[in-house]
Every structure is written in structure tokens, then in C-alpha cells.
Amino acid sequence: MKKDKWYLLMILPAIAFICFFIFYPLFKGGLMAFQNYSLFNLKDIRFIGLENIKAILFSKAVSFRLILLNTVKWLVLSLVFQFLLGFTLALLLRKPFKGRSVYCGFVFYPWALCGFAIGLIWSWLFNGQLGVINDLLMKVGLIKENIGWLSNPKIAMYSVVIANVWYGIPYFGIMLLAALQSVPNELYESATIDGSNKIQQLFYVTIPYIKPTIVSTVLLRSMWIVNFPDLIYGMTNGGPVNSTHILGTMMINKVYKEFDYGQGSAYGVIIMGLLLIYAVIYLRITRSSEGDM
């Protein structure tokens, strides 16, 4: 018993650290979501119940439905392409070849960059007048006129998703490559003896074996994508005509442009709530499909 208490004392600093730097901001953010908390009037901070949430849901300035749809579009498109391309990359890098480490270094490089920097780089690449992308497409004869990648509300979201896919591929590449390297070769040998081809091996050996990694990486990445407004902010600032505004960019807008911490925190609470629902449903589905196997 004495020994247990001693351990408790030893971990106390770590618990205090976590409480102070993780739980306190979380609690404070949650609290602010229900307060009138604007930098314009810090003398009038008071609880206003669900007013901030209501203001967001029924805002005339920016339709919440549009923001939610944009967020779903941003998440689904980014996630699907990041996963498919990242998985393909991991499969290609699985077998050793000369210079693989150097190649991996280059391929994984985007993951090391910060979101705002990526946003700036891609906004110049997509620049309608001077952008490399238009120039290349023009030179190979695929387009005859410059395309306004970031100025056309119909395609701006796809442009920012392309940048996000480029950024996120290495994450799946790294994680899935590590998982692939743990698949025992004996399994493939047995499968080959049983007469399976490469495609069958992929679906009946590789994917089932690394499924736990796939489930956790997809879940984590989903959360990060929803919480990754930096790139959009650098590229389109949510425009044109709010066509690329997602929940995260609205939260930044509320805090840093409008100085309304209350509504900014309310966006944070909404994001947290939606992600919680998503995580529960996702884990249930993946667990029930495990049971089916």
C-alpha cells in the first residue's frame, strides 16, 4: 500500500502537467463556448447558455449547412485519396531497392512542412496567371485558357484538396509501410502455394493483417484533416464566396479576425462533438466488421 502511494506521488508532476496543459485549456475552451467572451468587451464576460451555438447554426452571414458540407467534402475527398495513394506508395516501397532510403526521404518530405507554408506554395502553383500548373497544362495542350483554380467557387475546394492530398500521402506511406514490413513472408509463401495471385494476396493476406493499423491511422488522420484549416487559410482564406470555408477556418476567423473567443470556442465544441460521434460510429463499424471475419 505504501509502495502504491509512493508511485502516486512520483506520477503527480506528470498528472499536474497534463491537467494544466491539456485538460485546463480544454475545460476553459468548453466554458468559453457558453460565454459572451469577445475581445471587444472583456468587461461583459457572462454565461449566455447556447447563444453562441445558436448564432453559428442560424448565422445569416455564413450558412452553417454550407460550412458543414464543405467540411465533409474536405474530409472525405482528402482522406480517400491520401489513403489510396499512401497505401500504393507503401506497397511500392515495401520491397528493398537501391537508394530506397534516399527516395523515402524525398517522398516523405511534405509531411515535415508546416500547413501555412504548404498553403503559400500551392497558392502560387495554382495561381491563375503565373502558376506552374496552368503553364504545364497549357504546354502539353490540355487547356487553352488559364484556369482560375482558386477563384472559381466550383473548383476551389478540389484545388485545396489536391494540396492536402499531396501533404497527407506520406503519413499513410510511413505508417502503412511500417505495418507492411511486419507481415511475415511465410504468409505470402503459403498463399502462393495455395495458388493465390498478387491481388488475392493483397485482399486476403496483406489488408487483414495490417487492418488494426489501417483502422487507427484512418481514424487519426480523419481528425487531423478536420482540424487542419491552415492549408485552406493560406490558399483561399475560405473563399471564394465561402466555398472553401470549413469548421476549422471559421473558428480561426472568429478568434483572430473577429476577436470573438466565445463563438470561436463554440466552433471548437461543435468540431469536438462531431468528431466524437464520427469516432464512435467508425469504431463500431470497424469492430463489427472484425466480428464478421
Added chain:
Amino acid sequence: MKKGIALGLIMGLSVAAAMTVSAEEQVTLTFAETMTSPERTLVLEQTIADFEAEHPNITVELVSPPYESAETKVASMLAAGQEVDIVEIRDNSVGAWINNDFLYKLDDMVAAWDGKDELVDAALLAGSSIGDATYFVPQYLYVKALMVRTDVLEKLGVTEMPKTTDEFLEICKQITDPASGQYAFALRGTGSPCKTVDVMWATEVPGISTDNIYLTEDGTFFMDTDGARKAMQDYYELYTECCPEDAVNWGYNEQINGFVSGTTPFLIQDPDAVGSVSGSLEPDQYTAIPIPLGASGKRYLDYGYAGLAVAANSEHPEEAFEFIKYMISAEVNATICEFYGALPVNQGAYEASEMFELPVYKAWAEEMSDPDTVFTKFPLEDPRFAEYSSTVHLAAIQSFLLGQSDAEEMIKTCKEYWGY
């Protein structure tokens, strides 16, 4: 022996007294900058070192939060009552800081300050423009003018500069040739475009209030007038016929890029844009001219500014103001403004720096002293302005320019938001 003891006592007392005096006089000030950049911080550090050399009893500690979150961080420090003596303020947030009682009233100190006579009129106006007292002293001013690539226009056969909005639109249409990649105007598409657009539209509306650019003197919302409707139509033509399609998403960097590359030889910007283009263009390649006049015969401009204020909870307001006075003195003001290219507030700064003798700056001086220029204000003190400029107006103008909504819908959106 007695003499020795007496001498020792006297020396000891003298040292103790000297130490007491210096301890009493030694003051440490905390200065929080909000327009942080690594290069600018170096300039400020050097300025502080020079100030400390002149004022050995004052030490200034510089706090440099990252630019993106600097204002919210400094505001949090002030709200928490942390020790901050001097703060950099910006026009878009100073109203909030005054409202929260973060700033010290400087009226008495400004009144007793001889150096205030060295300031340009607009600086004094700006300093007392918000709140019930003088809470800050501007460091530099931003006033919009039409920057022009004279070399590009000359090649395109334009030698006469536009004086009216009609002439401006006509020249823009004349020089635009999308096939050769030549456009006319570096339109501000994102990042609070209202600060440019509203100035361009207001000139078509007679009798704009000097207290609020969004209202006429009889209280009508400025967009809901015939003049503004004409301006909106012109602006639509300007975008669709004289700007790259992409310009609807252009922020500051893209505007500067369009101007420097010559793709868009007209640019409405603040003087700090000179700081951005001067590295790529020779002084004879560009200039600035006053914003063209519309049907009202007046150009309604606001003066943006950034300045210095003393924190309300400062324990050393006198010393803090001493530092502000030093920062506003001619040479220091010139050095700080050279970094940005913004207009210095100290008249002596224009003589202290070669940069401000460039013809392009003379154009700003001309515009500001022109009898057709009327200074007005954006409603920065109104908490709704932040949402209006960053979201409501931004989406409305982009929608209008892209043809998703018409002028009447835009007027309705903006009018309903303000409730005018």
C-alpha cells in the same frame, strides 16, 4: 584613526546613498510589439539599445509574440494584468482595447509634449479619433492612393493619368489584352477588400459622412444610392474586363506581384506597398497618383494607422511616454517607417530619410493636402465591423463579381447586416 573611521563612514554613506538613488531611479519597462517579424524585431532592438544609451536609468524589455496571434496574446496579457508598459496598437483593434480599459489616457502628457507640433495633422486626428480621449500616438499612417506603373503604361501608349473614375475605367479597358497577358488593375479580392472597394465606390456618392464612410450626411447607407449603383456597375466591368479572373482571390502578395510583373499596372494600396515593390522596381518605373474622383467630386479616404500606447496598469507611465516620444522622434520614426514604407507621422522624418523624398511619396503628400480629399472613418469601433470586413462583405463582393448575385442583392446583404 578617528579620521579614518570618519572617512570610511562618509564613503560608506555616500555609496549607500548613491545606490539608493540609482535603485530608485532605475526603471524597467516592458514593450510588447504586435507587428512582429524577425527583421523588424532587430530594428526595434537596436532602437531600444539607442534609447537605453540615452536614458541610462531606463531598461526596456521587448516582448515579441508571433505576428498571427500577437494582438490576442498582448490583449490576454493586458486582461490578466501582467506587467506591460508600452504596447503597439493597430487601427482595427484599438477600439476594443480602449473599451476594455487597457490603455492609459495620454491627454495631459500629449498636451505638455513640445514634440507634438512636429506631427502631421492626420496623426493628431487619428490619435484622438477613437474613444473619449487620446489613448495612443500613431507611429505611421496608411492612406490609399493609386499606384501606377508609368513605364508599362507608357509602352501601352498611356501618358495622361486618369483624374476621374470614368477616365480610369476607360484607360483600363483600353490597355487590357488578355491574349497577351496584359490586364489593368490589381484588384483586391480577399483579405478585407472593403477597405479598397468602399473607398472606390464612396467617391461616386455625394455627402459621405466624415464620421462613417458607410453613411451619407443624411443617414442613408452609402451603397443604397444611385452613385454607388453606378460605382458597382463600373467595378463589375473593371473586374470582368480589366482584371485576371484569378484576382477575385488576390490578397496583398498577389496584388504586389501583379503590379511588379506589370500584368496589372494600376494598384490601389497604402504607402507600405512602396516598401514591397521598391526592391524589384526602380523609382522611375512607378509613381502614385491621387485616387480618381467620382461624381461627388470628392475622394473619401480613411487614414489607417499603427501606433504606440501606454498600458493602463503601467507603473511607469511617464517613462513609458518618454519611450514613445523617442520612438516618434524624427530619425527613429524615419528608420521604423523605412522598414515598412508607411508614411511617417513626424514631419522631420521626411527630411531625415532619402526614401521619403522619392516622388512616389510626394504624391501621397499631394493627395492628403488636396482640397478634394475628405478624411472619413471606417466604423472600427463597432464590433460588427470585424465580421463585416472578414466575412459578410468579402462573400458578398466575391459573389457579386463572379456573377452569382446582382448589385441589389449585395446592397441588401450589407444593408441588413448593418441595419442602416
